[in-house]
Amino acid sequence: MGMHGLGGGGPLHAVWEQRRSRQYLEGGGxxxxxxxxxxxxxxxxxxxxxxxxxxxxxxxxxxxxxxxxxxxxxxxxxxxxxxxxxxxxxxxxxxxxxxxxxxxxxxxxxxxxxxxxxxxxxxxxxxxxxxxxxxxxxxxxxxxxxxxxxxxxxxxxxxxxxxxxxxxxxxxxxxxxxxxxxxxxxxxxxxxxxxxxxxxxxxxxxxxxxxxxxxxxxxxxxxxxxxxxxxxxxxxxxxxxxxxxxxxxxxxxxxxxxxxxxxxxxxxxxxxxxxxxxxxxxxxxxxxxxxxxxxxxxxxxxxxxxxxxxxxxxxxxxxxxxxxxxxxxxxxxxxxxxxxxxxxxxxDLPVSVPEPEAPRPLPVNSGQPVALAFHHVTFAYPGQAPVLRDLTFEAEAGRLTALVGPSGAGKTTILSLAARFYDPLAGTVSLADVPLTDIADDVFRTQVAVVTQELFLFHASLADNVRYGNPDAPPELVWEAIRAAQLEELVRSLPEGWDTVVGERGYRLSGGEKQRVAIARAILKNPSVLLLDEATSSLDSHAERLIQEALQRLFHGRTVIAIAHRLSTILAADQIIVIDQGQIVDRGRHTELLARGGLYARLYHEQFDPGLNPPAAAISAR
The missing domain is CATH 1.20.1560.10 (ABC transporter type 1, transmembrane domain)
Known part of the structure; x- marks a missing residue:
């Protein structure tokens, strides 16, 4: 489900939600x-x-x-x-x-x-x-x-x-x-x-x-x-x-x-x-x-x-x-x-995603691959029908799990639950067999990095944006992350190098450049799990190639759950999960799914003209 689904079920519902929220904020009497x-x-x-x-x-x-x-x-x-x-x-x-x-x-x-x-x-x-x-x-x-x-x-x-x-x-x-x-x-x-x-x-x-x-x-x-x-x-x-x-x-x-x-x-x-x-x-x-x-x-x-x-x-x-x-x-x-x-x-506004009263420790260190699993998860946004129904799967440690499905299927909702932006109505999401609801938020955030489709950069220098998740990182590690994200050429072309202010929301950078800054930020953070809402469909082939090379380095040795808007980025995924109407309808590797001729095959053929060779570029988490 796209990010627009987070706000409600349409304009009238959104207006009603805003009015209800304002009434709660204002109180009365x-x-x-x-x-x-x-x-x-x-x-x-x-x-x-x-x-x-x-x-x-x-x-x-x-x-x-x-x-x-x-x-x-x-x-x-x-x-x-x-x-x-x-x-x-x-x-x-x-x-x-x-x-x-x-x-x-x-x-x-x-x-x-x-x-x-x-x-x-x-x-x-x-x-x-x-x-x-x-x-x-x-x-x-x-x-x-x-x-x-x-x-x-x-x-x-x-x-x-x-x-x-x-x-x-x-x-x-x-x-x-x-x-x-x-x-x-x-x-x-x-x-x-x-x-x-x-x-x-x-x-x-x-x-x-x-x-x-x-x-x-x-x-x-x-x-x-x-x-x-x-x-x-x-x-x-x-x-x-x-x-x-x-x-x-x-x-x-x-x-x-x-x-x-x-x-x-x-x-x-x-x-x-x-x-x-x-x-x-x-x-x-x-x-x-x-x-x-x-x-x-x-x-x-x-x-x-x-x-x-x-x-x-x-x-x-x-x-x-x-x-x-x-x-x-x-x-x-x-x-x-x-x-x-x-x-x-x-x-007095209630916290919908509360901190655990007695947090449990994680049996892993930051940067060490760890499994993330959904166990019979059901979820619905307030006032709406369930978006996910009895969802169960495991993103294995150090492997790339790709989410594929039509718009509105629930893919972004899965990523939001994995990032603990929400808690499920039923079932559990766990990291290293520990439910996310039992993990202290600051501990969880050191293990997980999120690269969303809607990229946000602060009105600060490019270097400060890259080191946002690791503000004490030495210059050599920052430069290493910039090189890994294919940003070296951009930095050398900027008037003040990596000290150049990127403008509000990174407006001085192109879409592909902003995405690579977000990737560099994730690389420097060195997380165990990466959640990626990957969007390269609007980029030219050169920018897409640079981002795929950056993602190849980012994925290495990490547990990755990625939403693929371009199937070319997940042809070599270890596991592809096909989502439709909030449920898993198929799963497997690319060749297996293509051979079965289901929803995945239909999405694949809609994107790639049969007369053309599919892109050779493929990204693996290993």
Whole structure:
């Protein structure tokens, strides 16, 4: 079965799978208490720095309470008693304490940033590593932009939550408590009158939480779709399709529409906070009115000094902003948890190909030929009929096993199971008589190399691409692999030799050159088993000959399972397995299969005109 089979059973099925995947990623509803507990578990490794940051925050709040008391003493003691010396000291304090508070604020902001970046680093690493563990099935039904949005957009938004919301909650709570305590200490009557105003604006603020959650969720979803469109149409592969089909204007219109949606959702998200701010400002005007009215009466009747009322006015100004923020903690927390919820939903995605809890060792070393066997394997892609049914065969150690069959027969699926991109629904795939599900992934990957039909090269030098599977390989081994893959002439012709950057996906190289780079990469890795989806049908005869010579060296002394699109590459295979509709319909060597006149013979005669001599080139694993 071709690689297109990995994604589903047609366009409608693919769209449905993408929608289902997006729904799972996004989750729904309001974040639960479990989300809050998980946020604390994320913060817990940074609790020492967090405690120190909270200490600085507390000191900053205490220092901020002192200037109003200095103002009170300036009015009631220094000015009233004409004490110039005391006035100078108190005035100096109005400079020193705010400066100390600002210095503490710098330290607090630094520690908040360190904590936030540490948490973001932990989450970014967890998201990336979990994404690596997810099965191939997830990537076939999930747009790349959706994944990258978690790693970029959501984490950037979470950073704002960590540096502002979480630390702000502590600052605001401490400020409200200490400010109210100081106000009651100064004058309990004025403090009581001021405190009675607080619920007047606290209650409306608390109702904005769910609206904020939905506004943030919609904004992040819109940003995710925009990111997906960018990655599909402004990468090398995407832009080639856009230019080839002349759809630049259509894609620009789609981008404009998606960008407009982002704009609208961001405006709605921002306006939720703006309307809340407006409501708080209007309602908070009642506080000073009550204070100055009642406080003025107390001053006029001689029951309270003027400096105390002025200090109260300062405290009241300090009180309303943190009190309104604290009243809106529901809004801020739920909005922040909405972002964490999206990240946790991704981290909760199930791993379809899990690591074994108690891995078994392999009885072979890397590079030593080893048998790979299928035992009564049945497999189906999600939502589809079985692709493979009760499949049993063994690729003998050091031998070439070729898979032949019509398109859609299940050949690529066999290779995907052998590479453990998927696990079978029934039966087992084993390496050296050890089931693949019992082998640690890093151990398995050292034994097996995969050369797929869709070749991928990184935007790096040719040498770096060759040594990708063996980054510590010395230059002489890299050059030996390049020679074995028939790349020596190409390297000498490149402007910077093997240090020449091959471009995104190796775009600066031809199809045959890219395939030989992939072969060199496999040779340098020195695997025990090679899985090859060989595609040379689109190459000219010279490129095909070079690749066949490279494959001859790659196959030597290894267990090979190869899908043959050109029968000329497997005429001398030790075993040819003929696949049709997910089952083995015939097996044997070339001459045996040809003599039986079955499906293999029909495929062979369709490819080679009887009037022409079949190609003499043949590849053996020995």
């Amino acid at each position: 309001k974040p639960s208490k479990e989300t809050a507990r998980r946020v604390w578990r994320v913060l817990r490794p940074h609790r020492t720095i967090l405690a120190f940051a909270l200490l600085l925050t507390g000191l900053g709040v205490v220092v901020g309470l002192i200037p109003p008391l200095l103002v009170r003493d300036i009015i009631d003691r220094a000015i009233a008693r004409h004490n110039l010396s005391l006035l100078i000291w108190l005035a100096a304090g109005l400079v020193a304490f705010p400066a100390a508070g600002a210095l503490l604020g710098v330290g607090q902001n630094y520690l908040n940033t360190v904590i936030a970046q540490g948490v973001i680093h932990d989450l970014r690493r967890a998201l990336y590593e979990h994404g690596q563990r997810l099965g191939v099935d997830f990537f076939t039904k999930t747009p790349g932009g959706e994944i990258h949005s978690r790693l970029v957009n959501d984490l950037n938004a979470v950073q704002n939550v960590l540096t502002r919301t979480l630390s702000g909650l502590f600052v605001n709570a401490l400020t409200v408590v200490l400010t109210l305590a100081t106000m009651f200490w100064l004058n309990w009557k004025l403090a009581l009158a001021s405190a009675l105003v607080l619920p007047a604006f606290a209650l409306p603020v608390m109702s904005f939480g769910e609206r904020t959650y939905h506004a943030i969720t919609k904004a992040q979803e819109a940003l995710s779709r925009l990111t997906q469109h960018l990655e599909e149409t402004l990468t090398l592969s995407g832009i080639l399709v856009v230019k080839s089909f002349g759809t630049r204007r259509r894609e620009a219109d789609r981008f404009r529409a998606l960008s407009q949606t982002v704009r609208e959702t961001q405006v709605r998200q921002n306006m939720v906070g703006q309307w809340l701010s407006l409501l708080v400002q209007v309602l908070s005007a009642f506080g000073p009115a009550v204070l100055y009215g009642y406080g003025g009466y107390l001053v006029m009747t001689g029951k309270t000094p003027l400096g105390t009322v002025v200090a109260f006015a300062t405290y009241l100004t300090r009180l309303f902003n943190p009190a309104s923020s604290l009243a809106g903690a529901n809004t801020s927390l739920i909005g922040g948890l909405a972002l964490f919820d999206r990240i946790f939903h991704f981290l």
